[in-house]
Amino acid sequence: MEFEAVIGLEVHAELLTESKIFCSCTTEFGGEPNTHCCPVCLGLPGTLPVLNKKAVEYAIRAGLALNCNIARFSKMDRKNYFYPDLPKAYQISQYDLPLCRDGYVEIETEDGIKKIGIIRVHLEEDAGKLIHEENGGSSLVDYNRTGVPLIEIVSYPDMRTPEEARLYLTKLKSILEYTEVSDCKMQEGSLRVDTNISVRPVGSDTFGTKVELKNLNSFRAVYKALEYEFKRQAEAIKNGEEITQETRRWDENKGITISMRSKExxxxxxxxxxPDIVPIVVGDEWIEEIRSNIPELPHQKKERFIKDLGLPAYDAGVITADKALSDFFEKCVELYDNPKTISNWVMGEILRGMKEAEIEASSLPISPEQLVMLQKMVDAGTISISIGKKVFDTMLKTGKNPNDIVEEEGLAQISDEGSLRSTVLKVIENNPKSVEDFLGGKEKAMGFLIGQVMKETKGKANPQMINEIMKEELSKLSKN
Amino acid sequence: MELYEYSVYELISILEKGETNSVEVTESIIENIDKRDGDIGAFLYVDKEGALKAAEEADRLRRDGKSAPFLGIPVAIKDNICTEGTKTTCASKMLENFVPPYDATVVKKLKEAGAIIVGKTNMDEFAMGSSTENSALKKTVNPWDFDRVPGGSSGGSAAAVAASEVPVALGSDTGGSIRQPASFCGVVGLKPTYGRVSRYGLVAFASSLDQIGPFARDVEDAAMLLNVIAGYDKMDSTSVPGRENYFLDGIKDGIKGFKIGLPKEYYGEGVSSDVRESVLAMVKRLEGLGAFVEETSLPYSEYALAAYYIISSAEASSNLARYDGIRYGHRADKFDDLIDLYARSRSEGFGKEVKRRIMLGTYVLSSGYYDAYYKKALKVRTLIKNDFDRAFEKYDVLISPTSPTVAFKFGEKSNPLEMYLADILTVPVNIAGLPAISVPCGLAGGLPVGLQVIGKPFDEKTLLKIAYAVQENTGKLKPEVK
Incomplete structure (x- = not known):
């Protein structure tokens, strides 16, 4: 029997408001523990929450970008549970009247465009963070994150493979980044993913028993955990076992999921x-105002890159999928009017460098100014393109300016004709066999001789010039 | 007459004339508290030093030609209203050592108006109760009869004002906690419209019902104190903007032509006959002053008490969940793990009645019971509001007794349900978010009877006019405190 997965995702994204959802404390990440707090976010007796209008605006903006209907009337609710990171012992969230409903995201699968439905987007507050002391014993709490505004985006169970889940997450992340609703940094916890997965025979239209997966700290972890869980459940069904409705935790090191708690x-x-917050009433005018201020979305930018900048569709797709990368690209193009050249850098060295150093585009140590400076040095003939790539590697490691690197490491291209000619003559003298071969008609020998010049000059020789000088000198020999 | 016996408007007049100063007034007040409060037990904390310092400052400001509405006037605060740097205990072991790092908005406004905070008054633990017997920290007696309760939950504020320990005080009213003790102690107590006074800094019991309001010996003083504390506050999004009023305006204009409704459900079984007669006798006099009086009906009244205890307990169970022994408040000395820490700290820190309501509230919100209890109670809430809306199409105010009985004796209401019935005439007002005032209208068996005037939303002015007329026709009631 063939099986398919039925996957739904719950994504929490911290909103990029300056202040918290119910008080004026900063939402800035980091900071000494418990320094971004006040009586309100600490839930001290007698304090009251006052809803941050910006948080509502951002949630609506996200809802609009995700093609949702915006509720003209919604309200906040209390979700009650005890935990030390939750100072009021309830989280202010939205229950039956969320701010946004019934949206969708389009993903590009191998079989074409697929719509993934969104059930709801609601607004809520974040909790603090527990820090467990290493030697066991006690735990400490940091309330800096308490009250940072969040949206929870709940998808329909429309995904059928871990790959579709990955595509959905990538698309969702880029939309939230483009709309400047969230910075979506998983390593800082500003984007968090839980997922539900059940398994059924292909062709069935009923759902199997679903399992919730937690502790997914990267898109890769989501993919791996879903892949594992799909196999586990399919195996169990094949063996005639019942699937338990439960929450399971992804163990990244072992690469397995482990039962956390059952439904009971x-x-x-x-x-x-x-009762402390009056219902949220949203007028059409405000919605239209928010809609008209939504920044360019990824698919719009992709079209523009193809149409106005002449990028190949593939390049445009890759670059625009990542907001920070596309911002970097655009900044470069502003400084250097040759999009294709920049695109070559981005698609080649930059993507490779990001992958190797495991960094996000937002934390690239190279600025657009520096990349353009590097390209201009290539254009000016100060360095060759291959030296340029070496300089790029050093820039990525050190963040230094290319001209400093070239100077420090003596990488400037040798374009002095006299000096190049003497090196060429030296190579000809030292390699009589190759010269003979060339003169005997073996064109390839020329490449070897040029390579020797490059070696002598440690790659700094102006390739065009040595080419010409070499031809000149060899032709002198052939005439003799 | 001693300075501590003066009302606020009298004090303002002699302070302005320079016949006395705030230090003298405050000294007189503190001396009287020293003399009486050993017996009365109204105060949990008296800030002598702070009060005298504030009085000196008030005198200095007055000498410099500054003025402020309550400049140099002593005020007491119920101990569930936060005072920066001064313990705010809610009369609970849970918060016995809790010192808030901020002032409640009402306290801030009082300070800005020049008032002197004398101290914090006793109450039922977390404002849950109708006799102040649920205080975990102190016993407060009724100044009229030391064997009787002062009412509750704001029993300390009511007793302090009745015993002339302070001219005015603040209380909070979730289901009658200002009006009922005012009635028992023979003083004026006003519960403002929900949203009239900021709740910021009031330790929450039931957020959709709680309101802060004044106690005073005169209707005028109650109006003046309301002037100071009322108004929109950006820290409380349920406070209502654009409703500022000057409540003394026209208070003495008389009540000719006012339409008064007497909801018959408020005079029925359970209301003692002497209380009913006392209130009806006063209503007759109001009729004599030109008011139009008619019996009416609020048919859903009988469901109000049940709805009230469901809604208020549900909210309380959530509001009081934050007292978990983690950040502040009582923490058990010994515990095995996190759950044990919660269980022990809360078991030790909360009193019996508070636990009862937390359990009740948790139950009515639980899945499987939510619809049958909480959701139904919200529907009843709407029906009760509709009852009042209909009545106020016809009448300017409704009048009833504040409490079914006069002050009862300590230990008399041993069954919680009996105690809950003490609130039966006051809770519908909170459910509907309306303003109401309790004003003394006479004595029954030597104990004060309170008359409740219920008004339209944000129409405290009419309440105060009617209450003033009642006061004028009652004569001075004052307990003889030895």
Whole structure:
């Protein structure tokens, strides 16, 4: 029997507002523990939450970019549970009247465009962070993150493979980044993913028993965990076992999922309307204002790169999938009016460098100014393109300016004709066999001789010039 | 007459004339508290030093020609209203040592108006109760009869004002916690419209019902204190903008032509006959002053108490969940793990009634019971609001007794349900978010009877006019405190 996965995702994204959702504390990441707090976000007795209008605006903007309907009337609710990182012992969230509903995201699969439905996008507050002391014993709490605004984006179970889940996440992330709703940094926790997966025979239209997966710290982990869980469940079904409805934790090191809690152990959150916050009433005018201010979305930018900058569709797709990368690219193009040349750098050295150093485009140590400076040195003949790539590697490691690197390492191209000619003559003298071969008609020997010149000059020789000088000198020999 | 016996408007007048100063007034007040509060037990904390310092500052400002509405006037604060740097305990072991790092908005406004915070008053633990017997920290007696309760939950504020320990005080009212003790102690107590006064800094019991309001010996003083504390606050999104009023305006204009409704459900079984007669006798006099009086009906009243205890307990179970022993408040000395830490700290820190309501509230919000209890209670809430809306199409105010009985004796209501019935005439007002005032209208068996005037939303002015007329026709009631 053939099986297919049924996958749904719940994504939490921290909003990029300057202040927290219910008080004026900063949302900045990091900071000494418990320095970004006040009586309100600490939930001290008597304090009251006041909803940050910007957080509502950002949530609506995300909802619009995800093709949702925006509720003209919604409200906040309390989700009650005890945990030390939750100072009020309830999270202010949205239960039955979320701000945004019924949207979708389009992903490009091998079989073409597929729509992944979005059930809802709702607004809520983040909790703090527990820090467990290494030698066991006690735990400490940092409330800096408490009250940072979040949206939770719940998809329909529309994905059928781990790859579709990965494509959905990539698309969602780029939309949230483009709309400047969230910076989506998984390593800082500003984007978090939980997923539900069930398995059924291909062709079935009923759902199997679903399992929730947690502790997914990267898109790769989501992919791996889904892949593992799909196999586990399919195997179990083949063996006639029942799937338990439960929450399982992904163990990154072992590459397996482990049962955390069963359905019976699930919390009863006792949701009820938050009495301290008046319902959120959103007018058409405000929605239109937010809609008109949505920045360019990834697919719009891709079209523009193809049409206005003449990029190949593939390059445009890769570059625009990553907001920070496309921003980098555009900045370069502003400084250097040859999109294809820049695109070659981005598609080649930059993507390779990011992969090797495991860094995101947003934290590239090279600035657009520096890349353009490097390209201009190539254009000016100061360095060759192959030296340029070496300089690029050093830039990536050190963040230094290309001209400094070229100077420090003496990489400037030798374009002095006299000096090049003497090196060429030296090579001809030292390689009589190759010279003979060339004169005997073996064209290839010329390449060897030029390679020897490059070796002598440590690659700094102006390739065009040595080419010409070599031809000149060899033709002198052939005439003799 | 001693300085501590003066009302606020009298004090303002003699302070302005320079016949006395704030230090003298405050000294007199503190001396009287020293003399009486050993018996009354109204205060959990008296800030003598701070009060005298504030009085000196007030005198200095006055000498410099500055003025402020409550400049140099002593005020007491119920101990569930946060005062920066001064313990705010909610009369609970849980918060016995809790010192808030901020002032409640009402306290801030009082300070800005020049008031002197004398101290914090006793109450039922977390404002849950109708007799102040649920205080984990102190016993407060009724100044009229030391064997009787002062009412609750704001029993300390009511007793302090009744015993002339302070001219005015703040309380909070979730289901009658200002009006009922005012009634029992023979003083004026006003619960403002929900949203009239900021709740910021009021330790929450039931957020959709709680309101802060004044206690005073005169209707005028209650109006003046409301002037200071009322108004929109950006820290409380349920406070309502654009409703500022000057509540003393026209208070003495008389009540001719006012339409008064007497909801018959508020005079029925369970209301003692002497209380009913006392209130009806006063209503007759109001009729004599030109008011139009008619019996009416609020048919859903009988469901109000049940709805109230469901809604208030549900909200309380959530509001009080933050007292978990992690960040502040009581923490058990010994515990095995996190859950044990929670369980022990909360078991030790909370009193019996608080635990009862947390359990009740948790139950009514639980899945499988939510629809039958909480959701139904919200529907009843709407029906009760509709009852009042209909009545106010016809009447300017509704009048009833504040409490079914006069002050009862300590230990008399041993069954919680009996105690809950003490709130039966006050809770519908909170459910509907309306303003209401309790004003003394006479004595029954030597104990004060409170008359409740219920008004339209944000129409405290009419309440105060009617209450003033009642006061004018009652004569001075004052307990003889030895």
């Amino acid at each position: 152990e699930a919390h009863d959150y006792r949701y009820f309307p938050e």
